[in-house]
Amino acid sequence: MSKKCNAFWTFFSSVKLTVALFIAIAFASVLGTFIPQQEAAETLTGRISPGVIQLLRTLQLSNIFHSLWFTILLALLCLNLFVCSLNRFPAAFRQFSRSRSSAKPDAPNHPEPDKQFAAKNPLPITAALLSTILQKRFGHIEHTTEGSRHLLYAEKGRFSYFGPYIVHVGILIILGGAIAGFLLGFEGYTELGEGESTDTVYMKGSKAAKKLPFTIRCDRFSLEFYDDGTPKRYRSDISFLRGERLLSQGNILVNHPLQFEGFRFYQANYGIIPDSRMTMTVRRHDEKVAEQTIEEGSEFDLPGVKAGVRILRLESNFMNLGPAAKVYISSPGEDLQFWVFQDIDRIVQENPGLLMQMPIMDPGLFKPYVFSLAPAGSRYFTGLMVNRDPSLPIVITGALIMVLGLLGVFFYDHRRVWISLEDRGEGTEVSLAGRCNRNIAGLNRELDFLTEKIESPVESPK
Amino acid sequence: MSHTSILSWVTFVYFVSFLFYLLSMLRSEAFWGRIATGTALAGYVAHTLALIIRWIASYRLGIGHVPLANFYESLIFFAWAVVLLYLLIEWRTRNRSPGAFVVPCAFLAMAMASLSPGVDSRIQPLIPALQSNWLTSHVVTCFLAYAAFTVAFALGIMFFLKRGEVSKQNGLKRFRELIPHPEVLDELIYQCAVMGFILLTLGIVTGSVWAHYAWGSYWSWDPKETWSLITWLIYAALLHARLVRRWRGGPLALMAVCGFAAVLFTYFGVNLLPGLHTYLQT
Numbered sequence: 001m002s003k004k005c006n007a008f009w010t011f012f013s014s015v016k017l018t019v020a021l022f023i024a025i026a027f028a029s030v031l032g033t034f035i036p037q038q039e040a041a042e043t044l045t046g047r048i049s050p051g052v053i054q055l056l057r058t059l060q061l062s063n064i065f066h067s068l069w070f071t072i073l074l075a076l077l078c079l080n081l082f083v084c085s086l087n088r089f090p091a092a093f094r095q096f097s098r099s100r101s102s103a104k105p106d107a108p109n110h111p112e113p114d115k116q117f118a119a120k121n122p123l124p125i126t127a128a129l130l131s132t133i134l135q136k137r138f139g140h141i142e143h144t145t146e147g148s149r150h151l152l153y154a155e156k157g158r159f160s161y162f163g164p165y166i167v168h169v170g171i172l173i174i175l176g177g178a179i180a181g182f183l184l185g186f187e188g189y190t191e192l193g194e195g196e197s198t199d200t201v202y203m204k205g206s207k208a209a210k211k212l213p214f215t216i217r218c219d220r221f222s223l224e225f226y227d228d229g230t231p232k233r234y235r236s237d238i239s240f241l242r243g244e245r246l247l248s249q250g251n252i253l254v255n256h257p258l259q260f261e262g263f264r265f266y267q268a269n270y271g272i273i274p275d276s277r278m279t280m281t282v283r284r285h286d287e288k289v290a291e292q293t294i295e296e297g298s299e300f301d302l303p304g305v306k307a308g309v310r311i312l313r314l315e316s317n318f319m320n321l322g323p324a325a326k327v328y329i330s331s332p333g334e335d336l337q338f339w340v341f342q343d344i345d346r347i348v349q350e351n352p353g354l355l356m357q358m359p360i361m362d363p364g365l366f367k368p369y370v371f372s373l374a375p376a377g378s379r380y381f382t383g384l385m386v387n388r389d390p391s392l393p394i395v396i397t398g399a400l401i402m403v404l405g406l407l408g409v410f411f412y413d414h415r416r417v418w419i420s421l422e423d424r425g426e427g428t429e430v431s432l433a434g435r436c437n438r439n440i441a442g443l444n445r446e447l448d449f450l451t452e453k454i455e456s457p458v459e460s461p462k
Numbered sequence: 463m464s465h466t467s468i469l470s471w472v473t474f475v476y477f478v479s480f481l482f483y484l485l486s487m488l489r490s491e492a493f494w495g496r497i498a499t500g501t502a503l504a505g506y507v508a509h510t511l512a513l514i515i516r517w518i519a520s521y522r523l524g525i526g527h528v529p530l531a532n533f534y535e536s537l538i539f540f541a542w543a544v545v546l547l548y549l550l551i552e553w554r555t556r557n558r559s560p561g562a563f564v565v566p567c568a569f570l571a572m573a574m575a576s577l578s579p580g581v582d583s584r585i586q587p588l589i590p591a592l593q594s595n596w597l598t599s600h601v602v603t604c605f606l607a608y609a610a611f612t613v614a615f616a617l618g619i620m621f622f623l624k625r626g627e628v629s630k631q632n633g634l635k636r637f638r639e640l641i642p643h644p645e646v647l648d649e650l651i652y653q654c655a656v657m658g659f660i661l662l663t664l665g666i667v668t669g670s671v672w673a674h675y676a677w678g679s680y681w682s683w684d685p686k687e688t689w690s691l692i693t694w695l696i697y698a699a700l701l702h703a704r705l706v707r708r709w710r711g712g713p714l715a716l717m718a719v720c721g722f723a724a725v726l727f728t729y730f731g732v733n734l735l736p737g738l739h740t741y742l743q744t
Binding site: 015019023025026034065164226228230231253256266267410 | 525586587589590591593594649653656659660663664667670674675676677678679680681683685688689691692695696698699702703705706707732735
């Protein structure tokens with residue numbers, strides 16, 4: 001049992017495994033960017049052989065990042081991270097708690113000197129100078145005398161032993177938060193025409209309907225452009241309702257989602273709802289007497305006369321002359337049929353005398369009324385992404401911890417310096433030793449700096 | 463002079479600076495080295511000015527935004543970051559030899575921006591998806607990271623040149639002698655990788671926050687996101703190899719070169735794949 005456990009422990013505590021998992025995850029990610037994933041995978045149908053598609057599906061290569069085997073890789077990395085950290089933490093803690101050395105040469109961990117030289121300045125001055133400098137640069141210093149010898153010890157950054165563990169804890173929290181988000185959160189989408197409302201959104205992927213605990217209504221969608229035609233702003237004005245009661249209102253822009261009762265709404269898409277209907281306007285001596293949204297078969301009465309209008313046909317492009325409606329007018333005097341073209345002004349301009357030759361194209365045939373046709377106002381719809389992720393604060397915390405830990409790893413270093421000064425009459429005999437846990441270059445710079453300070457000429461007291 | 467013509471000149475100046483760095487390596491004369499640094503510095507100052515002028519010009523057009531919003535602007539900023547990083551390293555290490563390897567990278571990015579036919583150098587208004595306060599922090603962190611990885615790559619190439627077989631040609635021998643000691647290169651590669659890694663992490667985090675506001679999801683396996691994760695994993699492997707397994711030198715330099723290939727694909731290659739990050743397409 002214990003042997004098995006040991007084998008397990010050794011396997012999961014190796015950095016080789018970490019690097020192997022890094023490579024495996026990186027390789028899987030490369031595949032994931034080259035093989036079309038999820039919705040994009042469907043575009044492959046018909047372009048490559050069904051056998052290959054079947055293979056991609058079986059190996060879950062069309063949805064790598066949510067596949068079982070990729071999840072297992074991530075889980076292994078988590079386990080590896082956890083075991084590694086647990087395995088190495090006691091050693092780091094021992095280093096942290098025992099590493100504090102002492103100025104005394106017989107203290108544990110006291111190293112052999114790295115540098116020995118004779119300085120010109122007398123001992124008391126050198127000792128006082130070093131004491132000040134070290135105090136300023138290290139914070140913790142120990143200054144003792146042993147007979148004529150001055151012993152100095154300074155250290156800083158002992159906490160840096162914990163840096164890697166802080167980073168690892170941060171990453172575990174991020175991954176934990178991501179899993180929680182995957183299980184507890186959801187991502188949905190809905191499209192709403194201006195003036196429309198809904199309480200249902202459709203889940204990303206499965207397209208399953210999900211009811212929201214309130215109703216959303218799109219009051220208006222607007223878009224703005226720069227002078228050069230580049231889009232400048234997409235904006236949806238949204239109301240939140242419960243039954244008939246207005247709960248809240250707000251607007252959603254790209255980069256500015258709207259939060260309501262734990263749900264976040266994002267501007268994701270927009271479009272125009274095409275409207276096949278047209279608007280027919282009737283004027284009498286330039287005065288508008290009727291305006292009607294029409295479809296094929298619509299009927300309405302003309303005010304002022306006992307005449308009825310019926311739309312016999314509605315064409316989107318009649319005789320290549322654009323949208324047109326065939327109108328039938330029944331009145332006590334006569335029954336009339338003629339065509340009303342949306343672009344009649346342009347048609348007449350291009351074909352002078354047309355109306356004389358073909359009175360059936362004259363929109364003013366039923367005098368004194370003039371008919372005109374215009375497209376019914378089309379509306380925008382807005383595409384909103386709706387999601388909820390209760391684990392977001394966890395992920396943010398993890399990311400902060402990770403970044404702080406990284407700064408701790410690379411900007412803090414356990415740096416220790418031992419200095420022994422011995423009186424040599426006019427000058428001082430100096431021995432200097434330094435140790436660190438990561439940043440050797442930094443330590444060497446520190447020792448060079450101290451050497452320079454010790455050797456620099458000091459103004460002699462008057 | 464308009465900012466685009468200044469930038470064309472800067473491209474040329476970087477090329478000249480590269481030639482001077484090369485000359486100083488081949489002839490091992492400090493004089494040419496100083497000229498090279500001077501040229502690079504002059505180009506860098508003009509480059510910075512042009513960026514500021516472009517920024518101001520966008521406000522004059524009434525569509526003011528940081529010049530970080532399209533492919534052209536990203537290339538210009540990338541080159542700017544590479545030169546900045548290089549000049550800092552030259553100043554810190556007092557060694558000019560990386561100039562012959564890093565400055566041409568900046569030159570290539572500039573040349574691509576100025577000469578590539580598909581790259582639109584006009585100032586364009588911000589589309590709704592880019593109208594966010596996160597634009598600056600996300601783009602700056604990501605491109606500084608790319609710049610750090612570029613420098614690490616150039617240092618990796620230097621590492622292999624230094625270690626390679628001794629050549630009979632005298633000029634090349636001297637050239638190699640001027641490349642810093644492999645241990646120094648190793649340390650510099652590591653430091654650049656660390657810097658790039660921290661910045662890339664910040665870039666991914668700020669990008670996630672932005673994606674949360676813009677796309678409604680902090681992570682959606684968009685190709686750019688996925689490739690930045692791949693890059694992140696490669697450099698994470700490099701740092702673990704060095705800090706935990708105590709790898710040094712060759713393997714590390716090799717990983718810096720491989721990591722850079724991933725950076726290039728994240729920057730350019732992803733545009734060929736369909737996805738949400740289409741702002742950089744030309």
